[in-house]
Structure formats: C-alpha cells, structure tokens
Amino acid sequence: MRRIITFGTYDVFHVGHVKLLKRARLQGDYLIVGVSSDELNFSKKGRNPVYSLDNRMEIIGSLKFVDEVFVEHSLEAKRQYILETKADVLVMGDDWVGRFDEFKDICEVVYLPRTPSVSTTEIIEVIKEIE
Numbered sequence: 001m002r003r004i005i006t007f008g009t010y011d012v013f014h015v016g017h018v019k020l021l022k023r024a025r026l027q028g029d030y031l032i033v034g035v036s037s038d039e040l041n042f043s044k045k046g047r048n049p050v051y052s053l054d055n056r057m058e059i060i061g062s063l064k065f066v067d068e069v070f071v072e073h074s075l076e077a078k079r080q081y082i083l084e085t086k087a088d089v090l091v092m093g094d095d096w097v098g099r100f101d102e103f104k105d106i107c108e109v110v111y112l113p114r115t116p117s118v119s120t121t122e123i124i125e126v127i128k129e130i131e
C-alpha cells in the first residue's frame with residue numbers, strides 16, 4: 001500500500017483542485033489530504049477563506065479519490081504530519097517546486113504541474129468585478 005499525502009486550502013473548490021487530487025491519488029493507493037485551517041490560510045495568503053474549514057473538509061472528504069482528510073494547523077508541522085500519517089509520497093503542485101525537498105529523507109517528493117488559467121484568487125477577483 002503506497003500512501004500519498006498532499007496539502008492545500010481548497011477554498012472555492014475548482015477544477016484545478018480536482019485534477020491535482022486525482023493525479024495525486026494515481027501516484028499510489030491511498031490519498032490523505034491536509035486542509036489548511038482558516039488561521040493558516042490567513043498567514044499564507046493574507047485573507048480568510050470564503051468557505052469555512054468545515055465546508056472545505058466536507059467537500060474534499062466526499063471525493064471518491066480522497067481517502068482521508070485532516071486539518072493542517074501549521075506549516076512547520078509538515079514533517080510531523082508526514083510521519084504520523086506514514087505517507088510514502090508527498091505530492092504538491094509545481095507552484096511549490098523545490099520548497100519541500102527537505103522531506104526527501106522521509107518520503108518521496110513529487111511536484112505535479114498546475115492546471116493553467118484557474119485559481120481561487122482569480123475566481124474571487126472575477127466575482128468581485130461582477131459585483
């Protein structure tokens with residue numbers, strides 16, 4: 001059993017998220033997703049998520065290619081999360097390329113290409129313009 005772990009906020013869920021998670025699951029047999037807490041998202045992106053943590057967890061947890069979800073409270077705890085979940089592979093989008101190489105001593109690290117032309121930030125901007 002090859003266990004995969006990935007992390008993200010997954011706010012305003014979109015097709016780039018679907019494609020990333022589907023491809024992450026194809027790297028192994030069991031996909032675990034760490035969903036950023038509201039506080040962690042604020043510290044990373046300088047805004048509160050539009051969707052609550054509970055809703056983001058429910059959306060991600062209901063996907064057929066996701067086996068397990070948990071709350072990621074801290075960026076600094078990644079090593080601990082990887083060890084606790086016994087993950088064999090860490091998958092991240094290639095916007096993070098090189099940033100997680102430090103974990104190559106405990107798991108494989110794979111960066112997958114992002115889906116072009118879609119992001120939560122862009123969707124929020126488009127909706128603001130409509131208003």
Ligand code: CTP
Pocket residue numbers: 007008009010011016017019020045092093094095113114115116117118119120121122
């Ligand atoms: N992702 C992707 N393709 C996209 C957007 C996101 O593959 N077009 C991936 C990211 O690389 C990450 C995961 O989806 O591994 C979760 O990304 P997240 O930061 O939650 O979504 P973004 O749309 O990138 O959000 P933002 O615009 O707020 O940065």
